[in-house]
Amino acid sequence: MSQNKHPALELKHVWAGYDRYDILKDITLSVEENEFLGIIGPNGGGKTTLLKVILGILKPRKGTVRVFGLPPTQAHHLIGYVPQYLSFDRQFPISVWDVVLMGRLGKLGFKPFYTTRDKEAAMEALNQVEMGEFGDKQLSQLSGGQQQRVLIARALCTNPKIILLDEPMASVDKKMETSIYEFLRELNKAITIILVTHDIGVLSTYVKKIGCLNKYLIYHESKELTKEMLEAAYECPVDLIAHGVPHRVLSHHPPEGE
Amino acid sequence: MAYSFIEMLEYTFMRNAIYAGLLAAIAFGIIGTYVVVKRIVFITGGIAHASFGGVGLAFYLGWDPVFGPIVGAAIFALSSALGIGILSRETLEREETTIGIIWAVGMAMGAFFMRQTPGYAFSPASYLFGNILMLKKMDIYLLLCLIIVILVSTILLYHKMQSTAFDEEFSMVVGVHTMFLHLYLLCLVALTIVFLIKFMGVILVLAMLTIPASLVGKFTHDMRKIMFFSTILSAVFVLTGLWSAYVWDFEVGATIVLEAAGVYLVVVFLKKLVSVVRSREEKSERAIVSG
Numbered sequence: 188m189s190q191n192k193h194p195a196l197e198l199k200h201v202w203a204g205y206d207r208y209d210i211l212k213d214i215t216l217s218v219e220e221n222e223f224l225g226i227i228g229p230n231g232g233g234k235t236t237l238l239k240v241i242l243g244i245l246k247p248r249k250g251t252v253r254v255f256g257l258p259p260t261q262a263h264h265l266i267g268y269v270p271q272y273l274s275f276d277r278q279f280p281i282s283v284w285d286v287v288l289m290g291r292l293g294k295l296g297f298k299p300f301y302t303t304r305d306k307e308a309a310m311e312a313l314n315q316v317e318m319g320e321f322g323d324k325q326l327s328q329l330s331g332g333q334q335q336r337v338l339i340a341r342a343l344c345t346n347p348k349i350i351l352l353d354e355p356m357a358s359v360d361k362k363m364e365t366s367i368y369e370f371l372r373e374l375n376k377a378i379t380i381i382l383v384t385h386d387i388g389v390l391s392t393y394v395k396k397i398g399c400l401n402k403y404l405i406y407h408e409s410k411e412l413t414k415e416m417l418e419a420a421y422e423c424p425v426d427l428i429a430h431g432v433p434h435r436v437l438s439h440h441p442p443e444g445e
Numbered sequence: 446m447a448y449s450f451i452e453m454l455e456y457t458f459m460r461n462a463i464y465a466g467l468l469a470a471i472a473f474g475i476i477g478t479y480v481v482v483k484r485i486v487f488i489t490g491g492i493a494h495a496s497f498g499g500v501g502l503a504f505y506l507g508w509d510p511v512f513g514p515i516v517g518a519a520i521f522a523l524s525s526a527l528g529i530g531i532l533s534r535e536t537l538e539r540e541e542t543t544i545g546i547i548w549a550v551g552m553a554m555g556a557f558f559m560r561q562t563p564g565y566a567f568s569p570a571s572y573l574f575g576n577i578l579m580l581k582k583m584d585i586y587l588l589l590c591l592i593i594v595i596l597v598s599t600i601l602l603y604h605k606m607q608s609t610a611f612d613e614e615f616s617m618v619v620g621v622h623t624m625f626l627h628l629y630l631l632c633l634v635a636l637t638i639v640f641l642i643k644f645m646g647v648i649l650v651l652a653m654l655t656i657p658a659s660l661v662g663k664f665t666h667d668m669r670k671i672m673f674f675s676t677i678l679s680a681v682f683v684l685t686g687l688w689s690a691y692v693w694d695f696e697v698g699a700t701i702v703l704e705a706a707g708v709y710l711v712v713v714f715l716k717k718l719v720s721v722v723r724s725r726e727e728k729s730e731r732a733i734v735s736g
Contacts, residue, residue, distance in 0.1 A: 239614075242614075242618050243618070244614055244617060244618065263618055263619060263620050264620075266618065268614075268615060268618050270612065270614060270615060274612075274614070275611060275612050276484075276611070278666075279482060279610070279611045280482055280662065280665070280666040280667060280668040280671060281607060281608075281611050281666075281668065282667065285604065285607060285608070286611070288604070289604075289608045289611075289612070289615060289616065289619065290619065291619075292604065292605060292608055292616060292619045292620070292621050293619040293620030293621065295604060295605065297601055297602075299600050299601050299603065299604075301604070325666040325667065326666075327666050328666070341615070345619060
């Protein structure tokens with residue numbers, strides 16, 4: 188069966204969580220190829236859990252997950268993953284090269300060394316994020332924004348058809364943010380992108396569709412972010428200010444909603 | 446000094462201790478690096494202390510006095526390594542609580558069984574702090590086998606071990622058997638401790654699995670270099686420790702640990718001093734420029 192017949196990602200009535208405590212409730216979601224989906228929601232709303240379910244790290248209690256028609260555990264080669272910046276030790280002794288080459292680990296087997304092709308793929312991925320000259324540096328020597336780029340390069344190095352980003356702008360200044368978004372838009376021509384964040388402000392014009400997640404997912408396959416969606420997701424009143432620009436999302440986000 | 450070193454080599458037990466110590470240095474360098482960068486010092490402590498329970502049980506059951514304690518310690522160390530490794534991944538049980546319990550229960554079982562061993566006035570100190578007089582040729586061979594396994598695994602699995610230690614989830618996502626690697630590493634840690642019981646004892650070995658690697662880690666962030674230089678550093682600590690223990694009749698394991706800890710403290714102090722002096726210089730330079 189051709190992979191093209193399947194949506195890039197399909198979740199049907201997925202329930203998942205830890206220790207009999209449901210973090211995701213009845214999630215149904217279908218994402219077509221070359222989509223750029225932004226998912227917002229408060230901290231603890233299940234964004235990272237959703238990504239873990241898609242990645243096959245966490246098994247859902249109920250429901251099905253398909254990535255290009257395959258169960259997540261068989262779709263590893265199709266998915267690129269950029270984890271939350273704070274989820275790892277930034278002082279860890281590892282070179283930029285070795286981080287990016289992690290994208291090729293699955294192909295390494297019991298060989299002690301990466302092949303020339305692996306290294307070419309890593310170089311290409313690093314060049315794509317304009318970090319080509321930093322390969323020999325240690326990860327701990329880079330700034331937050333540079334580290335974020337290296338993590339994106341690592342995800343690209345797997346040659347994915349879909350890429351999942353968890354809070355990619357958390358460690359990044361405004362200028363770097365714009366350049367990463369520009370890069371993602373370019374990338375989106377070939378790759379499906381799903382980006383989750385708690386910060387409504389970062390969901391800029393680049394995202395094609397938006398969903399709200401707070402245990403339940405509110406998603407209308409559109410880019411419009413309604414007051415109702417946000418209030419349901421954040422469980423608090425939200426002012427939504429549209430600046431007259433069509434499809435532009437701008438809003439006031441009360442901090443106590445987090 | 447040179448004379449006393451050569452004189453020391455004339456004794457079989459000292460030669461055995463030097464062989465064991467040099468092999469141990471490789472384990473301290475490589476396994477110690479993983480212990481430090483993976484932040485499993487506490488797990489390592491738990492495994493080390495749990496192994497003491499096996500020593501006690503071996504005496505109680507009247508096992509062979511040369512190999513019995515090693516076998517008993519290996520059973521306890523490996524099962525606690527697997528137990529901690531699996532529990533810490535499979536459940537939401539607080540990992541450190543579990544480790545603390547295993548730690549204390551191991552020691553308690555050791556003390557309990559030794560006391561219950563009929564007609565045996567045994568001092569546990571040899572197994573807690575090591576006793577190089579107990580080292581036999583066989584211990585050296587066992588240690589040599591372990592070091593070969595460690596070296597081969599490190600060469601074949603270096604990237605996977607490093608990646609798993611750095612970002613376990615991502616490694617899992619790209620198809621690495623991270624759980625297997627995690628348990629495998631903990632088993633290597635367990636066997637390192639067990640095979641070095643006679644050399645350093647279950648308590649002191651912990652220091653050598655942490656001090657050299659974290660010391661070198663202050664100067665380089667290249668993991669291969671940390672492994673290499675902490676092996677060299679461990680060898681220096683071991684040799685000078687053995688020599689001074691011989692000359693002044695010190696306790697071997699304790700001398701090595703105190704020496705390593707002393708160097709560690711001095712280095713931390715000097716590094717702090719250098720950074721303070723540097724930032725002062727920069728400040729005064731800036732003051733001159735702006736003035």
